[in-house]
Amino acid sequence: MKITLFWHRRDLRHHDNTGLAAALQGEHPVVPLFVFDREILDKLDNKADARVTYIFDAVETLATNTQHAGGTMLVYYGKPEQVFQQLLKEYDVAEVHTNEDYEPYARQRDATIEKLLGKHQVAFRMHKDQVIFAKDEVLTKAGTPPKVYGAYNKAWRAALQPDSFAEQPSKRLFKKENLHHLPKAPKRPTLADMGFERCEQPVPPAKLPPAAVVKNYHHTRDQPADADGTTHRSVHLRHGAMSVRELMRQANDLNDKLLDELIWRDFFMMLLWHFPDTAHESYDPKFRHIRWRNNEAEFKAWCEGRTGYPLVDAGMRQLNETGWLHNRARIATASFLIKNLLVDWKWGEQYFADKLIDYDMSNNIGNWQWTAGTGVTSSPWFRVFSPDSQLKKYDPDLAYVRQWIPEYNTDKYPAPLVDSKETRQRAIDTYRAARQ
The missing domain is CATH 1.25.40.80 (Serine Threonine Protein Phosphatase 5, Tetratricopeptide repeat)
Incomplete structure (x- = not known):
């Protein structure tokens, strides 16, 4: 029997799903698919990554709900091209539907899969979602x-x-008549099969706030x-x-x-x-040669929330402990790293990429370059947020600070790592020199 594959990626749901709705309205019964991509996972150093646990649990829920609806979900751990080569051998695939992904790696991956499917006369249909x-x-x-x-x-x-x-009608259409049951589906990989262990990070329910x-x-x-x-x-x-x-x-x-x-x-x-190159380089060519200090000891203090600036430190400790960071603290921590410590924004962007459970490349790149003043859209390069003023304005009662820094205002809390006023001027002078 010919089947349609629906490839889940950044759409771990059955409701209001554009590509899934299109697949379910097609001529052939649908088999949902998810690939734990080794091109991504094998590069993760932290084998207790909260994002992997989150995705694993979401996929397990999708697979269970698919079974309850009368279908079968295929789940693999591997490289997408190799997985699709295997699928094309084992099943009579009529077409593959998926939702678009706009990151540079995703675009390259999808072009490879589209070429492979084309050689087998299998249509690859991508949808905006x-x-x-x-x-x-x-x-x-x-x-x-x-x-x-x-x-x-x-x-x-x-x-x-x-x-x-x-709303897309995917949930209404997700029923036995539009799905295909595979009596001998391969066993789904476990976290241990993929070399990971569980990391529980509390998240709110996936419903409207x-x-x-x-x-x-x-x-x-x-x-x-x-x-x-x-x-x-x-x-x-x-x-x-x-x-x-x-x-x-x-x-x-x-x-x-x-x-x-x-x-x-x-x-x-x-x-x-x-502008896909902004994923790894400043958009503004004048600022690609800033003379960053990149002091590793100062960077480590920033990562650990030991700079002596309470709003910055509270933010970094919240990030390290929960995998999430309040947006105002994201701005304060990023500005301090880039402008006051003169550490390359790419160092901070990568640290956030490793820690944030909600890490999104376009948002993270865009916001780090906005703060650095080097992006397509940017805060003025000469703007340097004062960590003291930010604290007085956004946490005047020190409630946030005391939540994350229990030793605040004791001799166990470090003195300021740098002088914020002196480093503000240093940053402006360094950026000005790069523009000349």
């Missing part, structure tokens, strides 16, 4: 990608259609001590356990500032698509 607008869908009047967020936001909103946030949180978002979003001040749904958006459309529908109804923040997500994905 993790953003509202992608690639070239929002452009300037000159036909170029907007490099200023304000202009992009305005064009994005102008491009909205009545059905832009419409409470309406009260969303309604107050514009008042509470910059207060790191407020546990309910943000939606805490970034991990689910990153891995697709939630649909961006469902969260945008809620934001569109209840809080325009939250919608603005979600539009940033589309913006950064669009920029990475057009």
Whole structure:
């Protein structure tokens, strides 16, 4: 029997899934597929990576729900090209559906799979799902990608259609008549099979945040001590356990500032698509030769939350302990590393990539380069956030600081690693020299 494969990647859900809905409406019964990609996993040094546990549990849930619906989900651990070579030998595959991924590695991977499938006359159909607008869908009047967020936001909103946030019918169609049961499906790999161990990081449920949180978002979003001040749904958006459309529908109804923040997500994905080299290099060529100090002892102190600047240290300790970091603390920690310590932004970006359970390349790259002043869209290069002023403004009662630094204001807490005023001027002078 001919089958259609639906390849899950950044869409670990059955509801409101564009590619899955398209596959289920096709001519042939559907077999969902997930590949634990060795090209990615084999590069992870931490074998107790919370992201791997999160993805593993989500895939197990998908597989169980697929079985309950009358179908079978295939799960492999391997390199995608080799997995598809095996699938083409074992099954009569009519077509493969999946949702688009805009990161450089994903684009290369998908081109390889499309070429392989083409040799076997198997169609490879990709769908837009993790953003509202992608690639070239929002452009300037000159036909170029907007490099200023304000202009992009305005064009994005102008491009909205009545059905832009419409839910896809994938869950309704996910039933026995549209699925295929494989009586001899291969055993799914365990975490141990892949060389990993469980790492439990508490995350909120993959459902819409409470309406009260969303309604107050514009008042509470910059207060790191407020546990309910943000939606805490970034991990689910990153891995697709939630649909961006469902969260945008809620934001569109209840809080325009939250919608603005979600539009940033589309913006950064669009920029990475057009400027993939920014994944590993500053966009602004003038700043590719900054004379970074890259002091390893100072970098280690930053990583461990021992800089002597409370907001920075609280943020790094929250990151290290929970795998998540409040956005205001992300800005404070990044600015301090880049400007006050003159450490290459790529060092910090990689550390966040290793630690964040919600790590998203386009967001992380975009925000680190924004803070560094080197990106497609940037904070002015001469802006240096004061860690002391940030603390007074966003944690005046020191509630966040005391939560993460129990030894604060004792002789066990370190003195400031550097003088923030002197290093501010040093950063400006260093950037100015790079521009000449």
